[in-house]
Amino acid sequence: FIELILIMSHLVSIISIMVLFRYTDGVKWKFLEHKGPVFAPPYEPLPSNVKFYYDGKHMKLSPEAEEVATFFAKMLDHEYTTKDIFRKNFFKDWRKEMTAEEKSIITDLKKCNFTEMSEYFKAQSEARKAMTKEQKQKIKAENERLLQEYGFCIMDNHKERIANFRIEPPGLFRGRGDHPKMGMLKRRIRPQDIIINCSKCVKSCDVAGFLQNQGREFIAPAFNDPSCVQGEKDWQKYETARRLKKCVDRLRAQYREDWKSKEMRIRQRAVALYFIDKLALRAGNEKEEGETADTVGCCSLRVEHLKLYPENEGQEFVVEFDFLGKDSIRYYNRVPVEKRVFKNLQLFMENKEPDDDLFDRLNTSILNKHLQELMDGLTAKVFRTYNASITLQQQLKELTTADDNIPAKILSYNRANRAVAILCNHQRAPPKTFEKSMQNLQAKIDAKKDQLSDAKRELKSAKADAKVRRDEKSKKAVETKRKAVQRIEEQLMKLEVQATDREENKQIALGTSKLNYLDPRISVAWCKKWGVPIEKIYNKTQREKFAWAIDMADEDYEF
DNA sequence: CAATTAACTTAGGAGTGCGCCA
DNA sequence: TGGCGCACTCCTAAGTTAATTG
Structure with missing residues (x-):
C-alpha cells in the first residue's frame, strides 16, 4: 500500500514526507513525494552603528x-x-x-x-x-527557483503545486481584534523542530505529531490539492447546497413548528436555525476564554448581543443584533422577526445576566447532529453557501437589463455580488486612498463632460455646415462628429458607472463571497447568457480555480 | 459526554508589481 | 517615461466540522 520516498536536501536536515493511503474513501493519491518546507532566512545581526x-x-x-x-x-x-x-x-x-x-x-x-x-x-x-531593475530581477529569479524546487510535489504521476511550503518567519503575534495573546513571540522554527507526520516512515522520521507554536499548531506544509481534486470538492460543496435548496421548504416548515415545542432545547435549536438561515450567521463554536478574542457566532450569542423591541420605527418585533463575529468584524443588524421567535427570545433572555448564553441548551455539535438527521451532509455552514448562491442568482435575474451595455451589466453583477457580501457581512476597512481616488475619478468625469459638450457643439456646427454646403465631404464630417459624440458618451457612462460601483463598495469586500460562497456556475451561465466575457468577472487565478464550472455550465444553468 | 485536535475552509490586510495615464 | 493607483498575491489568523480519546 504505502510507498515511501525520502529526498535529502542540502538545506534542511529532515525532509517531511507524507504518505497516506486512502484511495477507497475519498482517496486522493497513493504516492507522494516532496522536498520539505523552506525555512525562514537566518537572522542577520544589526550593523554595529545601529544601537x-x-x-x-x-x-x-x-x-x-x-x-x-x-x-x-x-x-x-x-x-x-x-x-x-x-x-x-x-x-x-x-x-x-x-x-x-x-x-x-x-x-x-x-x-x-x-x-x-x-x-x-x-x-x-x-x-x-530603490533597487535597480537588475537587482530586482535577481531576487525574482531566486524566488522562482525556490518555487520550482519546493513549490511542487509529485502526486502519483503528476506534478502538483504546494500551498505554503514556506515556514512562517519568526515575529510577534498580532491577532485580530482584542486578542489576549497579542505581542507574544512566535518562535523561529528550525529543522530540528519539525516532526514529520506520516502514517509509516523510514529511518529518520519515526515520530508522528505536530509541533506547537504559540499555542497553535504549526501545520506542516499542506498540499494544494491537484486542481481537479480541489474542483471536485468545490463542486461537492455546491451540490450539497443545491440539495438543501430542494428540501429547504420542508426544513423551514419544520423549524417553525419547533418554535412551539414544549421542550426548551428544541425551541432554542429552532430559533438558532432560523437565524442561521435568515441572517446567514456562522455556527458559533464555544471558545476558550482568554485564549482568543471575544467573538461569537449563532450558538455562542450572549444576552448582551441582542436587544428586543416590541415596536421600532413602525415595525413590530424587531431584534437588534450587535456583536463581534469572525475576525472581530462587527455584525450590526436590526431585523423584524416573527412573533413566535420574538416571544421565544424574550423567554430565553428572562432572568439572565448580559453575559449569559442566549442559547444555553444548544451548541454547534447538537445543532449539526440535528441537521445531519434532516439531510445527509447538512451542517450549519451549508446554509451560508446556499443562501449566498441563491441570492446571487435571484439578484442577477432581477438586476440585469437585456439592452444594457457591458459595463452596465457588470455593474449589475457587482451589485448582485454586493447583496451577497452584505448578507454574509463581508466587510473591509475603507481603502486609505479612497477619498482621494474618488475625487480623481470625479475630476475625470467632469473633464469628460466638458469634452462631451464640446463635441456636441462641433457636431451641431458640422450639421449646419452640411445643410448649407450639401456636399459629400461635409456629410462625412457630420458622421465623424456624430461618432465622436457617441464615443465620448460611452466613455462618460463608463466612468459614471465606475464611480457608482466604487462608492457602493467602500466598506464591502466582494472577494470572499466570490471565492467561497457563490456557485461559479451561476456566474458562468450569466456571462454566457448575456455575452459578458468571463474575464470581466474572474481574473486568471479565479478562472483556474473555477475551471470545472467554466467547462460544465451552459447558459441555462440553474443553481 | 466533554475535551482535544486534525483537517479543512474561510477571512481581511499588507505589500508589491504592473498597467495606465499624463 | 515616470509616477501612481489599483488589482492581485501572499500571508497568516480564525473559523467549522468530525474523529478520537479517556
Whole structure:
C-alpha cells in the first residue's frame, strides 16, 4: 500500500514526507513525494552603528535578544505597540530570550529605545524600493527557483503545486481584534523542530505529531490539492447546497413548528436555525476564554448581543443584533422577526445576566447532529453557501437589463455580488486612498463632460455646415462628429458607472463571497447568457480555480 | 459526554508589481 | 517615461466540522 520516498536536501536536515493511503474513501493519491518546507532566512545581526538604548545608555544585545527586539522595532509605527496587553506579552516573551545579565538590566519596557533600529529598517525598505531593475530581477529569479524546487510535489504521476511550503518567519503575534495573546513571540522554527507526520516512515522520521507554536499548531506544509481534486470538492460543496435548496421548504416548515415545542432545547435549536438561515450567521463554536478574542457566532450569542423591541420605527418585533463575529468584524443588524421567535427570545433572555448564553441548551455539535438527521451532509455552514448562491442568482435575474451595455451589466453583477457580501457581512476597512481616488475619478468625469459638450457643439456646427454646403465631404464630417459624440458618451457612462460601483463598495469586500460562497456556475451561465466575457468577472487565478464550472455550465444553468 | 485536535475552509490586510495615464 | 493607483498575491489568523480519546 504505502510507498515511501525520502529526498535529502542540502538545506534542511529532515525532509517531511507524507504518505497516506486512502484511495477507497475519498482517496486522493497513493504516492507522494516532496522536498520539505523552506525555512525562514537566518537572522542577520544589526550593523554595529545601529544601537539600542536602555534608560538612555547604549547597550549591546545578545543576538537572541536583539532579534526579538527588532520584531518590536519594526512595529513601532503601529498603534498596537502602545497597547498594554501587547507590551506586556511582548516584554514577558522577550525577557525569556535574554541572557541573565540582560534580564537583570532590562526590567522596564518604557526605558527601551528602539528608534535607531526602527529608522534602520525604514531605510532598508527604502533601499529595497530603490533597487535597480537588475537587482530586482535577481531576487525574482531566486524566488522562482525556490518555487520550482519546493513549490511542487509529485502526486502519483503528476506534478502538483504546494500551498505554503514556506515556514512562517519568526515575529510577534498580532491577532485580530482584542486578542489576549497579542505581542507574544512566535518562535523561529528550525529543522530540528519539525516532526514529520506520516502514517509509516523510514529511518529518520519515526515520530508522528505536530509541533506547537504559540499555542497553535504549526501545520506542516499542506498540499494544494491537484486542481481537479480541489474542483471536485468545490463542486461537492455546491451540490450539497443545491440539495438543501430542494428540501429547504420542508426544513423551514419544520423549524417553525419547533418554535412551539414544549421542550426548551428544541425551541432554542429552532430559533438558532432560523437565524442561521435568515441572517446567514456562522455556527458559533464555544471558545476558550482568554485564549482568543471575544467573538461569537449563532450558538455562542450572549444576552448582551441582542436587544428586543416590541415596536421600532413602525415595525413590530424587531431584534437588534450587535456583536463581534469572525475576525472581530462587527455584525450590526436590526431585523423584524416573527412573533413566535420574538416571544421565544424574550423567554430565553428572562432572568439572565448580559453575559449569559442566549442559547444555553444548544451548541454547534447538537445543532449539526440535528441537521445531519434532516439531510445527509447538512451542517450549519451549508446554509451560508446556499443562501449566498441563491441570492446571487435571484439578484442577477432581477438586476440585469437585456439592452444594457457591458459595463452596465457588470455593474449589475457587482451589485448582485454586493447583496451577497452584505448578507454574509463581508466587510473591509475603507481603502486609505479612497477619498482621494474618488475625487480623481470625479475630476475625470467632469473633464469628460466638458469634452462631451464640446463635441456636441462641433457636431451641431458640422450639421449646419452640411445643410448649407450639401456636399459629400461635409456629410462625412457630420458622421465623424456624430461618432465622436457617441464615443465620448460611452466613455462618460463608463466612468459614471465606475464611480457608482466604487462608492457602493467602500466598506464591502466582494472577494470572499466570490471565492467561497457563490456557485461559479451561476456566474458562468450569466456571462454566457448575456455575452459578458468571463474575464470581466474572474481574473486568471479565479478562472483556474473555477475551471470545472467554466467547462460544465451552459447558459441555462440553474443553481 | 466533554475535551482535544486534525483537517479543512474561510477571512481581511499588507505589500508589491504592473498597467495606465499624463 | 515616470509616477501612481489599483488589482492581485501572499500571508497568516480564525473559523467549522468530525474523529478520537479517556
